[in-house]
Amino acid sequence: MDGTDKQTVFAALSHLLSYPDEEWRKERSEWQQIIGEIEHEALRGHLLAFLESAASYSSEELIETYVYTFDFGKKTNLYVTYFNSGEQRERGIELLQLKDLYQQSGFQPTGKEL
Template sequence: MKLLRRSARRDSAAIRLQHRAIRQAASLLLAYPDERTPGRLVTVGALLDHITGPERDALDRTASYLHATDPLVVARDYVETFDMRRRSTLYLTYWTGGDTRNRGAEIHAFARAYRGAGVEPPVGEAPDHLPVVLEFAATVDPEMGEQLLAAHRAPLDVLHTALVECGSPYADTLTAVCATLPPVTDQEVQRARHLAEAGPPAEAIGLEPFTLTVPPRRDGSPAREGDRPA
């Protein structure tokens, strides 16, 4: 029995290490494509050597797309996919908080979690941005990172479904990410379905005391009226 328990502990440790590698690779693959992308892909290649099973193949398909596609096309498609379509936003609290003051509190909860683990939230990106959360879960605090991801399983499922439906090469990366989380419950399935059908919550009144900051567009131009808050 002792040998079996030791073997189970080793298996559990190996699974946790693989999950961390998957999340780190996914964080790099979901980052905005820029001049650092080639270096990120080198790191992803090294991480794939430590990942087995269908998750490795899924991540490799996204990486192969980034390797083989013209960088300008990749950047254009990234913006169209994640910045222009509400159903495929990478900001996890957008689906749970929407355009309400609750979203600000949820964003601050991410920031508090980071500070509680001894790191500062990133500069230039919201703390609920999926690549940021994945990097935190992979490299800083795996347990808290998994809690943050699991708490937003419904938005992740909505995002995954949206990417599959539009044929995005990033759908494979979301498949791998979701595979690192506990099995989805019936309640989470229903919640994701409701979010997909009804959209994020919104407030018609009372928004004046709290305003979400709209950052400049990725091409460097200033934000314009109607842009979605980040």
């Protein structure tokens, strides 16, 4: 898998794991097209299957499933620093170190979250 494919996969995963608000649903066909261009067949298939599955849920069901899965589960919490620091103050330092690691690896974090 080349660098462009990796960036596309990571961007798609980031979007697909974000809160499924109305904008998330509106962008479904755009992401379906972007994901459809991923060369890695298995990854492309899994991501497209996820989009197809998500489309079968109502907005309320999708949000409810997202909240139940990610907001209430310690094992499925999306904050990668949560396991080490929980809600402690040290988490901020850990997040900054993670952001630096992303940048050193050639990724450009967005300004949406620390």
